[in-house]
Amino acid sequence: MWILGNPIKIEGSEFSNTRAIYICNHASPLDIFLVMWLTPTGSVGIAKKEVAQAIVKKNLSLIIFPEGTRSKTGRLLPFKKGFVHIALQSKLPIVPMVLTGTHLAWRKNSLRVRPAPLKVRYLPPIKTIDWEEKDINKYVEMVHDLYLQHLPESQKPLVTEGKNIIRES
Structure with a gap:
């Protein structure tokens, strides 16, 4: 990335080796x-619902993009509930990873990476051991709010987009 003109600043790397559910904008x-x-080595991306049982059984970490799709503008989208369901089943902590600048480095419909500074910020793990299913929407909103606190204005949802924090399905 450095050779392509994309210096990377990494913050909070002390949280990067935790067995957890890593979520990322x-x-x-x-x-x-x-x-x-x-x-961490041994992390897997989500492919199907049965993955929660597999990550527990095989002692793995998991990577999830809670928006469910890529943002076209770089602005944070509403979160789907899947990462909370998996946390409830696995009891693994959630480690939010906040990425900034990637939407400028590799734009939609482009085949090349452009020079742009990138930043990765790991936030402290969120314990889920005591989470209850009745509070799913509260957890999604809480984690979404963490991203709003750590993203630059240019990546925060516009006021009209920000009202819908939780995506169904």
Whole structure:
């Protein structure tokens, strides 16, 4: 990345080796490469619902993009509830990873990476051991709010977008 003109600043790396559910905002294909590089060996991406049982059984970490799709503008989208369901089943902590600048480095419909500074910030693990299913929406909103606190204004949802924090399905 440095050779391509994308210096990377990493903060909170002390939280990067925890067995956990790593969640990440998703604004560029570059996010996938960065997250795979910056999470512990043995982390897997989500592919189907049965994954919660597999990560517990095989002692793995998990990577999830809670928005469910890539943002076209780089602005944070509403979160789906899947990461909370998996946390409830696995009791693993959630480690939020906040990526900034990736939407500028690899823009939608482009085949090349442009020079842009990137930043990865690991936030402290969120314990889920005491979470209850009745509070799913509260947990989604709480984690979404953490991203709002740590993203630059240019990546926060516009006021009209920000009212819908939770995406169904």
